[in-house]
Amino acid sequence: MQHPTSVDIQRVREFLLDLQARICERLEQQEQAGGGTARFEIDDWQRPEGGGGRSRVLQNGTVIEKGGVMFSHINISKLPESATARHPEIAGAKAQALGVSLVIHPKNPHIPTSHANVRLFVAEPEGRDPVWWFGGGYDLTPFYPDDADIKAWHQAAHDLCQPFGEDVYAKHKQWCDDYFYLKHRDEQRGVGGLFFDDLNCWDFETCFEYMQAVGNGYLNAILPIFEKHREQPYSEAQREFQLYRRGRYVEFNLVYDRGTLFGLQTGGRIESILVSLPNLAAWSYRPEWEQDSPERRLTEYYLKPQDWLNEL
Template sequence: MTIPNIDNHDNLPETNSAVTPTHNDITRVREFLVDLQARICQALEAQERDGSSNDKPATFVPDDWERPEGGGGRSCVLAGGEVIEKAGVMFSHIHVHNLPASATARHPDIAGRKAQAMGVSLVVHPKNPNVPTSHANVRLFVAEAEGEEPIWWFGGGFDLTPFYPVLADCVHWHQVCHDLCAPFGDSVYPDF
């Protein structure tokens, strides 16, 4: 089943955070991430369609979910393809009323705040063992307290797991990573 009406996000659980000075920005990031998930799914389905000898290539199956504590998301899974053995592309937007100690140990300034996190993550397992497995995620984290400015940041990461490494591919991958980090300072790529 192809993802239904990708431009219509009405089926996803809505954010329930109070309006803050960054509410419009949070909404825009959410819209961007939902669209990013859809574009990634479309691109992977195109790869599957173009590489398949089957007249009904594998497509993503979406599953909208809600989290009882607040928030929800959409999990999209493609399985059994001729090009992609299995892929998952997930969007989530969750809310937490009390951050656990593990979350505040390195960031004591967010202790006692409610928080929300949203992001897109993916794992792709190609059928061809010469093509690396890939993983990526991007997240926005916002910690809020009544009467105080929100504390927020973006985070994420990406990696490849080659089963049969090719030096030229490794060099290319690291050069792309370096080039993505370069606008943020010379130390960003070596640090991360």
């Protein structure tokens, strides 16, 4: 198996920094088109153990209530067992991890929360060949789902997967459904998208190309949704429901999310790890929704795995 060289890792790093910049630029354009002036503030940071990152965060915007687009490239001198449960063979090895991870929480309840992540992990067990893989994906969490948006989101995911194999979309769509599941609530986090991890089944170059396709695909999929709903009116009741459903997002990220847990287990930068959490969220005790209401239909239909390309 081909192993990534320092040149390969530098190429991945350069792509990730460019991806971060392009995503922030295009989302700032949405903020400005909606009459807002908020910008992504840049916070460069270093990690005592080695490496660092660039955090870019927009808060209290007119269109985007909170958005974090985070780049990191960290060095780990010794992987703890708690962070290598799925790969015990690399426990104690030195490693490096680099990636871009983002969560965007729009203010308008008609624009879904969206998440994307692309990353490369390389471990160097003593006396053995390096162990590497790519991971990532993107997913959508609507509050008031729009069928055309959901179908277009999944069509974009399907199309970017096609050059890599007829079965890639189906596999990574299923993986997304399985991963973004709140077991304690028995519901999906949203309507899914793509998720993949431990990807090294192709040569390094092909894996890198797929990671790039997913990263670039996020922008292509999310911008039309912003354009469509940016000016759509909403009620205070819809805003309250959005905050209530954001509580589920918080629950997933703190209880199940591998990236959050890995960051905490490896002594990551707390502000960057928890930037995915919204500034505002709410919890209510056993709220009731009308039987035929959009709020009830969200949990009874949309938060169940569906074949969105053929169902809608």
